[in-house]
Amino acid sequence: MSTDSSPTLAHRLENAVVGTLYRVLRALPEPLALALGWGLGWFIGSVLRIRRSTVERNLAMAFPERDAKWRKRVAARVLPHIARESVMLLRLGGMSAEELHRRTEVDGLEAMVEATRTGQGVIIVTGHLGNWEIAGGAVAVRGLPLDVVAKIQKNPLVEERIRRMREALGMQVIHRHQAPREVLRSLRKGRAVALVADQDARSSGIFVDFFGVPASTARGPGLFAARTGSPVFLAVPERLPGLRGRYRVTFEPMDLPMHPDRDEFVEAFTRRYMSQLEAAIRRIPEQYFWVHRRWKTSPPPSISHSSPNG
Numbered sequence: 001m002s003t004d005s006s007p008t009l010a011h012r013l014e015n016a017v018v019g020t021l022y023r024v025l026r027a028l029p030e031p032l033a034l035a036l037g038w039g040l041g042w043f044i045g046s047v048l049r050i051r052r053s054t055v056e057r058n059l060a061m062a063f064p065e066r067d068a069k070w071r072k073r074v075a076a077r078v079l080p081h082i083a084r085e086s087v088m089l090l091r092l093g094g095m096s097a098e099e100l101h102r103r104t105e106v107d108g109l110e111a112m113v114e115a116t117r118t119g120q121g122v123i124i125v126t127g128h129l130g131n132w133e134i135a136g137g138a139v140a141v142r143g144l145p146l147d148v149v150a151k152i153q154k155n156p157l158v159e160e161r162i163r164r165m166r167e168a169l170g171m172q173v174i175h176r177h178q179a180p181r182e183v184l185r186s187l188r189k190g191r192a193v194a195l196v197a198d199q200d201a202r203s204s205g206i207f208v209d210f211f212g213v214p215a216s217t218a219r220g221p222g223l224f225a226a227r228t229g230s231p232v233f234l235a236v237p238e239r240l241p242g243l244r245g246r247y248r249v250t251f252e253p254m255d256l257p258m259h260p261d262r263d264e265f266v267e268a269f270t271r272r273y274m275s276q277l278e279a280a281i282r283r284i285p286e287q288y289f290w291v292h293r294r295w296k297t298s299p300p301p302s303i304s305h306s307s308p309n310g
Contacts, residue, residue: 007157015157022090031243033091034084041083046076051291055079058290062211062281077286081239085131088245092134093165097141100169103244104138108233108251112192113144115231121187123232124251125221127198127277128289130237133166135249136194138237140170145191147172149179179220187228194235195221198277200296207299208271211278216297221273222266229258234273236280239287252276 007015025033044050055078059071092100115122124139124146126132140146148166152175153159163173174182174193186193197218198210205216225232232254240246256272259265281288 007155011155011157014155015161018090018158018161022093025087025090026094030091030245033087034243034245037084037087038080041080042076044083045079051079054293055290058292058294059285061213061295063285074286075290078288078290081287082289082291085239088131089133091245092137092169093161095169097169100134100137101141103246104134105240105248106138106142106251107248108253109139109142109144111253112139112231112233112251115233116144116190116192118231119190120228120230121190122192123187123221123225123228123230124192124194124235125232125254125273125277126194126196126235126237127281128196128292129277129281130239130249130284130287131245131247132196132235132237134245134247135235135237136166136171137169138247138249139192146170146194147174147182147186147191148194149174149176149183149196151176183224184227187224187230193224195224197221198274198294199292200294202297205297206267206270207303208267208274210274210294213295214299214303215274215295216299217270217274219266219270222269223262225256225269226258226262226265232256232269234276234280238284 028036045052045055052075055075056071059075063071112122112124126135136146136148148171150162150173153162166173174186179195183193183195197220199218201216201218203216204219206219206222207214208217209215210217221232224230233251234254236250236252238248238250240248254269254272254276256265256269259268
């Protein structure tokens, strides 16, 4: 078991629901299962309007130059995308490595494999874009030794289910509270380590511009890069058009010279990370996780912008 918590009755009921959904969605033809997910997402976002105001507010902050009609069209697709990809994740639990390989295209893998041969390991950063879980699986099934940093689920039974799914595809899991030690250990072994660090980091983060608005962002990826000198790549996962789940993952090198001042390097690294991620999101805005209050934490008075979501 991945956590020390003993499962409660509520945990067992939740896990039973997840297991039932998994079996039902695996039994349905894939186009139908994904269409049901899309339709449910549309109902949640456009009829019940759950999180819709957050999505619209975020899009207004990120794309002030676009008209209201464009933003409304993108907003209407955000929840359907999330629900569809949630269905795909449930189906992923029964997918073989060979099947995932067939469903995914990977650009830039050779450069990462070459980088691992230096013995420094490779740091992969990404965002809540496309289907980030499938992105990790896409490189793991192609033979890259990959560890993923993840938050422990509150339900230990669901946590165990997710862990088995990841490990079946060749990914090893580092829980977030173990990251400071285990990430460094993995990099020293020459492994690749993936981090998703694009959400609000509260008071512990560093403020850098994201779509032109200061956003509290985790320092961790920059600190790992500073301590190890490992090559860094941004992963850009993208859902491809079609009735079935097909994906492209592009790995972009983040070439940034080291700086003798660690704090300055971490700030420059974090700015580059958010800048490259922003460029990717601009290409496929409807596939980003706009339901998150990215600008929730207000910057200090010395930074000119204020929080849009406070």
